[in-house]
Amino acid sequence: MKAYKKSAILLIVSLLLTAVPISSRAEEKTMQLTIEEAIQLGIQNSIQLKMVKNQIDISSVGKTRAREINRDLDNGQNAIWDGNAALYRNTDLLRMLESLPPEQLEALGYTPQAIQQMRNSLEQGKQKLDSGEKEFNQALQKVEDRIAQKLGMESSYDVGTYNTKKMLEKMSEVSYDVTQASYDIYKNQIALLIQKSYYDVLKAQKLVQVKEKALERGKKQYEFAKDSYEEGMKAKDDLLLAKLYYQGTQLEYIKSKGELNNALIEFKKNLHIPFDTEVTLTDVLAEKIEIPVLDK
Numbered sequence: 001m002k003a004y005k006k007s008a009i010l011l012i013v014s015l016l017l018t019a020v021p022i023s024s025r026a027e028e029k030t031m032q033l034t035i036e037e038a039i040q041l042g043i044q045n046s047i048q049l050k051m052v053k054n055q056i057d058i059s060s061v062g063k064t065r066a067r068e069i070n071r072d073l074d075n076g077q078n079a080i081w082d083g084n085a086a087l088y089r090n091t092d093l094l095r096m097l098e099s100l101p102p103e104q105l106e107a108l109g110y111t112p113q114a115i116q117q118m119r120n121s122l123e124q125g126k127q128k129l130d131s132g133e134k135e136f137n138q139a140l141q142k143v144e145d146r147i148a149q150k151l152g153m154e155s156s157y158d159v160g161t162y163n164t165k166k167m168l169e170k171m172s173e174v175s176y177d178v179t180q181a182s183y184d185i186y187k188n189q190i191a192l193l194i195q196k197s198y199y200d201v202l203k204a205q206k207l208v209q210v211k212e213k214a215l216e217r218g219k220k221q222y223e224f225a226k227d228s229y230e231e232g233m234k235a236k237d238d239l240l241l242a243k244l245y246y247q248g249t250q251l252e253y254i255k256s257k258g259e260l261n262n263a264l265i266e267f268k269k270n271l272h273i274p275f276d277t278e279v280t281l282t283d284v285l286a287e288k289i290e291i292p293v294l295d296k
Contacts, residue, residue: 218249
């Protein structure tokens with residue numbers, strides 16, 4: 001009974017051990033890619049494009065921020081205009097009341113204390129308005145200095161509220177448009193780079209096949225020369241030349257394998273996929289092409 005339990009346990013352990021490689025081998029599938037799929041995958045995995053996309057989002061936020069600043073400038077300027085208009089109206093009213101005799105002021109309900117209070121209120125309002133206008137001009141100057149810095153000006157100029165708003169809005173729009181256009185430019189560059197590396201891999205694979213054929217031919221020639229030399233049908237010089245040619249084909253084959261490996265590494269780097277990923281590329285020339293009917 002104990003021997004039966006021990007054998008059952010060993011069987012279960014062996015099944016578990018054999019199941020792990022099978023599952024791992026199932027996950028390690030070869031990635032088969034056409035040139036269109038490779039370009040799409042490379043664009044999808046491109047870190048550079050993701051950075052440009054972030055810049056587009058930042059530029060979009062900049063456009064929104066520029067509109068908010070322009071709105072704040074409008075509100076501040078309108079508040080200053082309204083405050084000045086109200087101050088002038090109350091100042092004219094005070095001057096008119098001060099020109100009236102005391103009897104008429106009392107008849108209108110204005111006491112000397114009320115007149116003095118009106119003077120104090122107007123003075124406080126004027127001081128607040130002057131302070132607000134100063135802060136507005138300082139904020140406007142900061143915006144102008146920022147614009148001058150971006151435009152590369154050596155000194156800032158007083159361009160006015162309207163021109164400042166227009167320049168700020170135009171700069172944010174141009175920045176957004178340029179960043180958005182750069183996305184398409186980088187996208188096309190990445191597509192061309194992937195396309196080139198794709199063809200480089202296909203070319204390296206063809207060269208490996210050619211060098212492999214040459215290696216087989218060199219091996220056969222060397223074996224034939226060796227057998228002929230041993231039978232006394234060829235001189236030793238012919239054997240050495242055949243051996244030298246065979247060694248040359250071996251070196252060329254090893255070199256072509258290295259170039260293929262380098263091309264695959266460059267291709268995987270452009271696609272941003274792991275270097276240990278097995279890939280199989282579809283030969284573009286081997287794809288089915290529809291031949292038009294010339295009679296039609």
